[in-house]
Amino acid sequence: MTATPEPSTTRGLVLASASPARLNLLRQAGLAPHVIVSGFDEDTLDHDEPAELALALAEAKAAVVAGLDEAAGALVIGCDSVLELDGEALGKPADAEEATARWKAMRGRAGVLRTGHCVIDTATGRQVSATASTTVRFGEPTDAEVAAYVASGEPLHVAGAFTLDGLSAPFIDGIDGDHGNVIGLSMPLLRSLLGELGVSITDLWA
Numbered sequence: 001m002t003a004t005p006e007p008s009t010t011r012g013l014v015l016a017s018a019s020p021a022r023l024n025l026l027r028q029a030g031l032a033p034h035v036i037v038s039g040f041d042e043d044t045l046d047h048d049e050p051a052e053l054a055l056a057l058a059e060a061k062a063a064v065v066a067g068l069d070e071a072a073g074a075l076v077i078g079c080d081s082v083l084e085l086d087g088e089a090l091g092k093p094a095d096a097e098e099a100t101a102r103w104k105a106m107r108g109r110a111g112v113l114r115t116g117h118c119v120i121d122t123a124t125g126r127q128v129s130a131t132a133s134t135t136v137r138f139g140e141p142t143d144a145e146v147a148a149y150v151a152s153g154e155p156l157h158v159a160g161a162f163t164l165d166g167l168s169a170p171f172i173d174g175i176d177g178d179h180g181n182v183i184g185l186s187m188p189l190l191r192s193l194l195g196e197l198g199v200s201i202t203d204l205w206a
């Protein structure tokens, strides 16, 4: 007699982000989220404190997707990353000129990468959110190296105009804190937020 299979306990998981970096971080950790891009206009929110801005944007992105029928019953994750330098929240640079100016301002200094995280359990309506922070110590690329990096186009697509795991890796001297948080999503923070919702991250392994 064959045993009746246990009903799957795997909850639906939705990543409310267009970020390939975030999707990769989740997949590398054994999760297989559906991606539903929020399309939220980030210019509609403003907060003096970078950490608060990142949190508010993460909550707004998660809320847009959690309201969609296709996310019904799922756990929805929203994130937003900004680099805090001199008290300013720096997202993606507008153009090559801004990316160049950013690097000339941040090289040889330290900034804080703030990533807001929000998880909404659409089955219960419960929402948890928090911001994780990682100090990033920038190296001192030469003007020629900055020009070559900007010409690659990469800095235009990432918050803070740099990547820890991409072309600008040689220009990052070190970090203090979670590395995934710099890339776009802190897995230890996600585990903690899911725990607040009564969900073990291991139950979400694909």
Ligand SMILES: Nc1nc2c(ncn2[C@H]2C[C@H](O)[C@@H](COP(=O)(O)OP(=O)(O)OP(=O)(O)O)O2)c(=O)[nH]1
Pocket: 016, 017, 018, 019, 020, 021, 022, 037, 038, 039, 061, 079, 080, 081, 082, 157, 158, 159, 160, 162, 163, 164, 165, 166, 182, 183, 184
């Ligand atoms: N691979 C990589 N990507 C990074 C790094 N730092 C920032 N990023 C990327 C991750 C996100 O795609 C982007 C941060 O911008 P946002 O938080 O606004 O997310 P994005 O606009 O990409 O998508 P979303 O608004 O969530 O749909 O920058 C890094 O060190 N490595």
